[in-house]
Amino acid sequence: MxxxxxxxxxxxxxxxxxxxxxxxxxxxxxxxxxxxxxxxxxxxxxxxxxxxxxxxxxxxxxxxxxxxxxxxxxxxxISQVPEGRQVFEPLSVKDNLRLGAWTRRDADLEPDIARVCALFPMLKTMWKTPAGALSGGQQQMLAIGRALMAKxxxxxxxxxSMGLAPNLVDHVLSxxxxxxxxxxxxxxxxxxxxxxxxxxxxxxxxxxxxxxxxxxxxxxxxxxxxxxxxxxx
Amino acid sequence: MAELLQFVSSGLTVGAIYALVALGFTLIYKASDIINFAQGEFVMLGGMTTVFMTLAGVPLPLAASIAIVATTAIGVALHRFAIEPARGASAVSLIMITIGASIFLRGTAQIVFDRRFHSLPPLLGADPIHFGGAAILPQSLVVLASATVIVTLLWLFIDRTLLGKAVLATAANRLAARLIGIDTRRIVEFSFAISAAIGAIAGILITPIALTSYDVGTLLALKGFAAAMLGGIGSALGAVVGGLLIGMIEAFAAGYLSSNYKDAVAFLIILVVLIFIPQGLFGRAKIERV
Structure with missing residues (x-):
């Protein structure tokens, strides 16, 4: 591939x-x-x-x-989750995810957003929070979710796994x-x-x-x- | 009291123009880290093009529209032919390029237009409105209303549209923006276009009050830059507040001290800001989280 x-x-x-x-x-x-x-x-x-x-x-x-x-x-x-997460800190969780689908912004994003939220239910609870206010682990999940939005x-x-607590490392690996x-x-x-x-x-x-x-x-x-x-x- | 009101009204009017110039600085700086010192020339081009179009017999609204479109095109050209080829150069080199572009545009304007001062008829007539003993020019109200509309539209665009969010994303993290597929070059070009358009509008609005000529851009750029610095470079709210503040302080200095010192005020403010509050009034210190 x-x-x-x-x-x-x-x-x-x-x-x-x-x-x-x-x-x-x-x-x-x-x-x-x-x-x-x-x-x-x-x-x-x-x-x-x-x-x-x-x-x-x-x-x-x-x-x-x-x-x-x-x-x-x-x-x-081809989508990348960069080192150090690199979420858009001033933007909300929702906007970070929507921007993840920038290259396919005409598509219906609801199924993809639902899929990302199913993988990381925590994101849904912090929907309007600026990404910069999330913890490191939450930012990592957002970064992965954002990359997945590009399909x-x-x-x-x-x-x-960089900088994550051991139980979070396991979660990310799973x-x-x-x-x-x-x-x-x-x-x-x-x-x-x-x-x-x-x-x-x-x-x-x-x-x-x-x-x-x-x-x-x-x-x-x-x-x-x-x-x-x-x-x- | 009447005197105070008079100074406030003229301070707010010219301050609104500084605010628009500062917004132009802010937009480009946010998207690209470049301080565009040709921002003042956008203001000059807006005013001068409108003047010469009306002199040629074009009706004012059409002349103004053409001036805005032409200035926007020049903004895009500045990015494409001067900034973009130097991609990867240090911020200082890019700033030098904008200074060069500013000199080039001023020189060209001197040849294409002329070296005299010009005015435009005020939109709502020239009879001052008397209010509490102060005489307020109707054009001042036009300037303030237009500036309010522009700031509101810009805010709506940034806050409510995905393209606006893409501009913010590019400003916040260029690498991540490229990795999710945003063509950041286009975003920067777009910010040059919007800044040029806002500059042109400011130039058209102020011409009936302050006159225009090929070289009004220099001082306007410096005042707008002072406003952006005072507000905190990169902060849109700061640009607006900084612009209005500088306009007011300038009007008070001219009124209560001497109009000789009017232009010195902005430079004094730049110095004070740089020495004592380099992050500006609304600039944020960077917060890092691990």
Whole structure:
């Protein structure tokens, strides 16, 4: 569904992705793990088109998309929950969700809003609250809900567990699994490797801008290097 | 008492114009972090185009409409041909570009129009209305009413339409706005268009009272900027309050001190605001939540 080949990207003259190649098949949860500064977020931004790439190709369902602007990629059904949630703080929960469907604003949004509220019933109770007044966990749920409003087929999740209490991490992970069961394809970036590997089908390890390891989640989990560096066992 | 009333009425009138200019600054700043110093030229273009169209025999309402449309087009062109090609440049460079655009527009206006002062006939006649000993120009009422309508429409647009929310979303978080599929370039362009239109309207409204010429934009931009700073840059409410306050203070300074100091007031206010309340009256300190 998504195939990335040899992608390089730089901030100014400093290259941070040195030829990343990976692919995500339809219906999979693929996890990308790696330390801070490995280039995970840069890669996610590159896929969504908010970070320019300096080389390589990004294909979505066979079509090269690397030349397309970010707002067009959303219409291809690629949606991202960015790192740090990035909700529109002055706007209400309702407006955040409505704006999530910006690219399909002529459509009837009620069924989608109902679906998001079924996943995160808390949102309905804070309907008119400015998103900036929500707790971190609530903002994360809003951010996921907002991304789902675009009706993606591929969902990019960047560190959804960051800064959340352990019980919330479990909740978010169960939601991700439920989304997969609904047929959504997911690329999940996590520093919390054990959480990511628990729900992923396959995984890639990204180190300083290069994929250094790939395999099924089970293989990665038992790899001695990963155990030592990311799982702490 | 009559004197006070007189100063208040003239202060509010010119303050309403400053408020409109400040709103133009605010809109563009919100959407793009750019302080557009060509904002004053939008005001000049609105007034001057209307004047020259009426001189050419076009009826006033049509002339005013053409002036607003033409100024809006220039606002869009400014974004597309001067700001957009420099995308990614630092905010300071972009501000320099707007200063350059301002000089360019002023120079062009001097050639296309002329270097003299011009006026327009007031909409409701020139006979002052006597009220409590003060003589209030009917055009002042036109200015205040129009400014109220513009502010209300703008508020309704931002608060009630999804496009308005998209402008707010772009202002609040550009990255997230792009990630949900908002073409933020178009939003910024749109904010230039609206700001130019508001500027043009302000220019048409004030011309019967304060005259216009190719170079009225400079001072208006600085006063409007002072108003936006005083209100808290980025706050629409602040822009309106700041504009009215500066207009009033200016009118009082001109009346009770000397009209020589009238223009100095705005600059004094900029200095005081920058030193003592850099966030302005309505500007919010950023709140971060984890």
């Amino acid at each position: 998504l195939s990335i080949e040899n992608v390089t990207s730089a901030y100014g003259r400093i290259e941070v992705l040195h030829g990343v190649t990976l692919h995500v098949d339809a219906g999979e949860i693929v996890s990308l793990i790696g330390a801070n500064g490995a280039g995970k977020t840069t890669l996610m931004h590159a896929i969504s088109g908010v970070q320019p790439i300096t080389g390589g190709t990004i294909r979505f369902e066979g079509e090269p998309i690397e030349q397309r602007p970010a707002h067009v990629r959303v219409t291809f059904a 993606p087929r591929l969902l990019l999740l960047d560190e959804p 939601v991700i699994r439920a989304l997969k069961d609904d047929g959504l394809t997911i690329l999940l970036v996590e520093q919390n490797a054990s959480a990511a590997l628990a729900i992923a089908d396959r995984a890639y390890v990204l180190e300083t801008g290069r994929v250094t390891l790939s395999g099924t989640a089970a293989e990665i989990q038992t790899d001695s290097r990963v155990k030592e560096a990311y799982l702490g066992i």
